[in-house]
Amino acid sequence: MMQVLPIQSCANTKKDQSPGRLIVLTGPSGVGKGTLMRSLLQRHPQLYYSVSVTTRSPRPGEINGKSYYFISRSKFEQLIAEGEFLEWAEFAGNYYGTPRETLLNQVQSGKLVVLEIELEGARQIRTSFPNALSIFILPPSFDELEKRIRGRAQDSEEAIARRLCRAQEELKAADEFDIKIVNDNFETALNEIEAALFK
Ligand SMILES: Nc1ncnc2c1ncn2[C@@H]1O[C@H](COP(=O)(O)OP(=O)(O)OP(=O)(O)O)[C@@H](O)[C@H]1O
Numbered sequence: 742m743m744q745v746l747p748i749q750s751c752a753n754t755k756k757d758q759s760p761g762r763l764i765v766l767t768g769p770s771g772v773g774k775g776t777l778m779r780s781l782l783q784r785h786p787q788l789y790y791s792v793s794v795t796t797r798s799p800r801p802g803e804i805n806g807k808s809y810y811f812i813s814r815s816k817f818e819q820l821i822a823e824g825e826f827l828e829w830a831e832f833a834g835n836y837y838g839t840p841r842e843t844l845l846n847q848v849q850s851g852k853l854v855v856l857e858i859e860l861e862g863a864r865q866i867r868t869s870f871p872n873a874l875s876i877f878i879l880p881p882s883f884d885e886l887e888k889r890i891r892g893r894a895q896d897s898e899e900a901i902a903r904r905l906c907r908a909q910e911e912l913k914a915a916d917e918f919d920i921k922i923v924n925d926n927f928e929t930a931l932n933e934i935e936a937a938l939f940k
């Protein structure tokens with residue numbers, strides 16, 4: 742188990758700076774988290790998005806260092822052993838993790854930091870950072886979720902099956918989160934996230 746410093750214990754060196762806050766966006770694969778996140782970041786450039794590390798292969802159009810840091814499994818395992826992740830999980834056959842140092846620096850400097858991560862990682866963050874705001878994004882229906890994953894046309898049939906199977910488990914955990922938002926109408930869902938963040 743990695744040792745994680747609570748944000749509150751990270752001394753804030755500048756007296757007039759309020760500490761930042763951690764926001765966690767979670768939900769089943771294909772629900773629209775990434776699309777919502779991109780719009781949110783465009784509308785609110787003051788937000789800091791934590792770029793994750795993964796062992797998944799890049800999809801067409803994904804940029805190393807922007808979409809993810811793409812690394813090998815052995816390198817990821819080395820980083821786990823070195824305690825470089827704030828949280829990490831295995832999802833549908835690949836590792837995903839949040840780099841610790843940059844994120845803590847951003848929070849300490851007063852930023853609102855947003856993470857888009859799966860359920861196990863969100864649970865780890867909740868344990869380590871009880872003050873983090875956690876948001877769960879729901880699909881309007883399971884059929885619509887499947888339609889969106891397939892419509893994205895980025896995953897193999899095997900990957901889609903794994904993601905849908907995992908989605909059934911993730912949806913059962915929605916009540917663990919501070920706020921639940923149904924991503925049916927995109928604009929409405931985005932407005933609801935904004936309300937949660939900036940109220
Ligand atoms: N409200 C919406 N109505 C219809 N389609 C949507 C809506 N929101 C997102 N989508 C579409 O659903 C597909 C999946 O969205 P996205 O890739 O953002 O999901 P995700 O939750 O980030 O998935 P993953 O966790 O696998 O990365 C995309 O094609 C996106 O354009």
Ligand SMILES: Nc1nc2c(ncn2[C@@H]2O[C@H](COP(=O)(O)O)[C@@H](O)[C@H]2O)c(=O)[nH]1
Pocket residue numbers: 768769770774793794797828829830832837838839857858859860861862863
């Ligand atoms: N626990 C973590 N989960 C993460 C992280 N970065 C992304 N994710 C989640 O993984 C799945 C699959 O993502 P995809 O890009 O392969 O579709 C999805 O739920 C992401 O939110 C992370 O750093 N930690």
